[in-house]
Amino acid sequence: MSSTKERIFKAALETFSKRGFYKATMDEIAEAAGVAKGTLYYHFKSKDDILDFLIDEGIKRLKQQAIEEISKVNGAIEKLKRIVFVQTNFLYKNHDFIIVLLSQIWGHGDVPRRFREKLSTYLEIIEKVVKEGKEQKLLADCNEKLVAAAFFGMTTSILALKVIREEETVDTQEITDTVFNFALNGLKFYH
Amino acid sequence: MSSTKERIFKAALETFSKRGFYKATMDEIAEAAGVAKGTLYYHFKSKDDILDFLIDEGIKRLKQQAIEEISKVNGAIEKLKRIVFVQTNFLYKNHDFIIVLLSQIWGHGDVPRRFREKLSTYLEIIEKVVKEGKEQKLLADCNEKLVAAAFFGMTTSILALKVIREEETVDTQEITDTVFNFALNGLKFYH
Amino acid sequence: MSSTKERIFKAALETFSKRGFYKATMDEIAEAAGVAKGTLYYHFKSKDDILDFLIDEGIKRLKQQAIEEISKVNGAIEKLKRIVFVQTNFLYKNHDFIIVLLSQIWGHGDVPRRFREKLSTYLEIIEKVVKEGKEQKLLADCNEKLVAAAFFGMTTSILALKVIREEETVDTQEITDTVFNFALNGLKFYH
Amino acid sequence: MSSTKERIFKAALETFSKRGFYKATMDEIAEAAGVAKGTLYYHFKSKDDILDFLIDEGIKRLKQQAIEEISKVNGAIEKLKRIVFVQTNFLYKNHDFIIVLLSQIWGHGDVPRRFREKLSTYLEIIEKVVKEGKEQKLLADCNEKLVAAAFFGMTTSILALKVIREEETVDTQEITDTVFNFALNGLKFYH
DNA sequence: GATGAATGAGCATTCATTCAT
DNA sequence: AATGAATGAATGCTCATTCAT
Secondary structure, three states, rough: OOOHHHHHHHHHHHHHHOOOOOOHHHHHHHHOOOOOOHHHHHOOOEEEEEEEHHHHHHHHHHHHHHHHHHHOOOOHHHHHHHHHHHHHHHHHHHHHHHHHHHHOOOOOOOOHHHHHHHHHHHHHHHHHHHHHHHOOOHHHHHHHHHHHHHHHHHHHHHHHHHOOOOOOOOOOOHHHHHHHHHHHHOEOOOO | OOHHHHHOOOOHHHHHHHHOOOOOOOHHHHHHOOHHHHHHHHHHHOHHHHHHHHHHHHHHHHHHHHHHHHHHOOOOHHHHHHHHHHHHHHHHHHHHHHHHHHOOOOOOOOOHHHHHHHHHHHHHOOHHHHHHHOOOOOOOOOHHHHHHHHHHHHHHHHHHHHHHHHOOOHHHHHHHHHHHHHHHOOEOOOO | HHHHHHHHHHHHHHHHHOOOOOOOOOOHHHHHHHOOHHHHHHOOOOHHHHHHHHHHHHHHHHHHHHHHOOOOOHHHHHHHHHHHHHHHHHHHHHHHHHHHHHOOOOOOOHHHHHHHHHHHHHHHHHHHEEEEEEEEOOOOOOOOOHHHHHHHHHHHHHHHHHHHHOOOOOHHHHHHHHHHHHHEEEEHHOO | HHHHHHHHHHHHHHHHHOOOOOOOOOOHHHHHOOOOOHHHHHHHHHHHHHHHHHHHHHHHHHHHHHHHHHOOOHHHHHHHHHHHHHHHHHHOOOOHHHHHHHHHOOOOHHHHHHHHHHHHHHHHHHHHHHHHHOOOEEEEOOOHHHHHHHHHHHHHHHHHHHHHHOOOOOOHHHHHHHHEEEEEOOOEOOO
């Protein structure tokens, strides 16, 4: 990625996150990137194309990190923990991305559908681990598709709500632990 | 609510859900409602105002149902189950609402912030039940704010993904059970 | 004029003056008059019709007062003085009217043309007095049409500028004297 | 001023004068200027902004000419004559401007107020000359603010009425003489 | 006489996109 | 590679007017 394209990428992510995709204008992105408006069109076909690129890149990076991380350990439970950890950290470090993603995946149009499909390729990683866990009798019987969605929804909700609120510096380790513990053991109190 | 306003309300919800808030035009809403465009402005101040009203009403109704339902039973765990049930059913019956809500609550602007604040008043109901459960030693120690967010994120993710996909008729009872079981017992396999 | 029409008349004059004819809305007029919007259309054909009526009435009243006043005295000069006096007082007491009038008479459209024609019937009163004065060798030779326009322009400019500025209470007698003296003797200093 | 902006400037002046500011549409201005509607917004922020610019420029040019002209002669009376001359000629040559100006300066809103303030900077030039004339015992004692307003009101009234009527070619020299003579010597007949 | 809900033509404004330089 | 002036289709919104009650 050329340095100019990189700058546009970052500026767009920031602008979409701050203003929302629709309210963000090409003028704003250009200004944030420090380039002329025409330059955006040299590097991207359209505004939609920038969004596509952003989502693509984001999910690609998230997947890479998840795959890399779970390859380091053995056992479905340990792998799951790593996934929660990666997810939390990634979303925390890339909250602009998650805000943009979460604003775009719901809805019936072609665009949200395409984004959901991309996201699915990430969720499949989780599903696979859950399935493994079930087979290894480490995890209880469950619908792994539902569980993957639940995992993702849980983590993003918690994180997005905290991050967006620009609260106190978020302790990602605490969230990782909470989510993981919640997911594994549930809320029931054991005497 | 006058009958005209009611019709606009429903048309707007449907249109926003189908097309997305920004792509939906006032002309489309008017046509869907079977009124003239000017009539929209007789009942609402602006397009944003319609959205506001939609979110307000939706959350108000969700809260009403949740409160009513948990008043019927005793015990935090039973109450929690009812909440999951209401949430699932409400969101399933009002999937247009949930799509609109989920598309609008993320982001840094004033609008998403306001919507999150409204949503918080619903989450507080869950928090209260969780807190009760902890005090009664029915639920494990946990951060109830995080748990409430997790509950909401989990349910909506599962549901929205199913609903949007216009999948097979969704079995809300199954989802209720899955979510509740997951939340209560976690994923760990017990020998 | 029925009491309702009278109220609309006053409300319209005030609203047009405060907001300008185009910015003023029928809603504002109705509210100022304390009636429903539909009622305006019971008494007047249209917004333009209200303006017409306002201008008509205003000029009619100005003419009446001028005619009555000049009938009280003899001699062109004395009559001219009375005209200046009436004009100043009337415009002061009816500054809403003068503001509306002055905003509408310039321009090429049919409406300003019609208003100028109505105003002409007042200017003719001045012209006639000036003509008389010339014939009686009391006033210097001059183009009475130009002089009448000058008279009107002079007085309204002075007054409007003072009145609009909502300055100190305007001393109409002083203005009358100044204008009259200026008009009669000019600015030249006589040694 | 870029050539495009210049063309918009002229087209707007003509359109506002012909149709009135409020009846004139951006489409009309664009067409008159031979540019696309969007181009108007590339050079001006809004329709109001165009009006602002027009009034600014007009008054600036009128002031420039007046200042230049009175610098050519000595003596308050001669200067005054030049002012009347410039005013008459400028307004005649720029009757579109004067029509727009006169339609906009009356009223209580912020816009007319701002325009009056701009116009005041021109009137101050007249005031200064009148003051000089008084000090030099060339002009009678008078309120120079009132006199300046009177001068302006007199000239514009005469001119606007003539110009709008699209009468016979206006003889600006005759008007200059009439106004100047009227202003200097008054209407009284001297035996 | 009076009301106010409903209308829809009209308009200012926005903004992604193009293209000549 | 980069620019920025110009475009025009698209759209939210206004508001005078109508009419059934």
